[in-house]
């Protein structure tokens with residue numbers, strides 16, 4: 001059986017300097033009441049917050065300066081990210097572009113795409129969505145049916161995506177489409193495209209979630225033209241790109257801090273002299289959180305070393321989202337209140353909102369069953 005090590009990493013000084021800077025930025029944002037700490041930070045879409053964050057130099061920090069970055073390490077980005085989440089800042093608008101689309105473009109985008117798009121992402125004025133899932137291709141992503149056909153100067157895309165978060169308000173989607181035959185491995189013949197949401201032949205349609213919010217969409221493509229310069233990597237080689245992109249998506253602190261505001265509220269409810277049962281429950285949660293954070297920091301360190309810790313990232317997401325799912329359950333046992341979406345009391349509202357969102361924590365970015373099967377394969381158990 002293979003064994004995975006998560007090396008203990010000490011954060012470099014530059015990361016701690018960035019922590020001071022981002023805390024100062026957030027302190028002034030809160031003092032000026034530019035945002036109220038939100039319940040689910042990275043699901044809250046606020047374009048003006050993202051613009052201010054970009055102006056202050058906190059988006060795309062790991063990218064080269066020529067694309068608007070500051071050549072910082074992944075560990076520095078980790079620190080900025082955890083501070084943004086802990087403060088409950090509304091990061092949803094730029095989240096996908098900063099976390100995965102931008103890094104993906106840096107590796108695989110054409111010079112034209114990088115020059116035209118990356119500086120705008122770093123400035124906090126250009127947002128991305130993920131065009132992977134389809135009605136019959138979620139876990140089994142290799143089954144995507146959306147087709148891209150070669151035409152003069154580019155490709156024409158026809159098909160349908162689903163569960164596309166924020167498709168109605170982002171500027172681009174990275175779309176996975178079939179450009180050739182599946183081949184024996186089933187993973188051949190797929191390509192990623194950067195699709196401009198203002199193109200002809202593309203139409204999002206709202207899906208409302210359990211909490212009544214409009215974040216999801218179906219997206220329909222009808223002969224939607226994408227120029228050659230918006231192809232990512234090599235045509236038909238998209239499977240490797242997509243699996244690499246999912247590794248960016250799975251290992252960060254967003255996979256165990258989604259309901260951090262509820263957790264904080266719970267600690268406040270328990271007060272400074274909690275009874276023994278509350279103290280034990282909070283202590284157990286804190287120790288899990290600390291372990292997850294260590295694992296996630298270790299992965300950031302591996303990314304800085306140029307490694308591709310795909311299985312380790314799956315482990316963090318599996319354990320991290322299981323932790324996130326447990327927080328509202330423990331909250332309900334510890335505090336006897338009726339959760340209501342609109343109430344006089346913040347804790348009651350946060351509890352209601354988190355209960356409604358929690359089922360999605362273990363689905364988005366790959367379900368627990370799929371992650372467990374990747375981990376088992378990585379350990380050599382299947």
Ligand SMILES: Cc1cc2nc3c(=O)[nH]c(=O)nc-3n(C[C@H](O)[C@H](O)[C@H](O)COP(=O)(O)OP(=O)(O)OC[C@H]3O[C@@H](n4cnc5c(N)ncnc54)[C@H](O)[C@@H]3O)c2cc1C
Nearest residue numbers: 130131132133138139163164165360363364365366367369
């Ligand atoms: C909040 C949220 C945001 C999302 N945002 C996006 C987005 O922006 N873009 C995007 O492309 N997608 C997005 N998704 C979709 C998400 O990636 C899929 O929902 C997820 O990959 C599961 O696919 P599915 O819904 O088709 O379920 P299915 O794949 O049909 O799975 C149904 C059930 O069967 C289980 N299952 C499936 N295959 C296996 C197997 N081989 N072994 C064992 N069990 C299995 C699954 O674990 C699951 O429990 C989002 C989802 C959520 C909840």
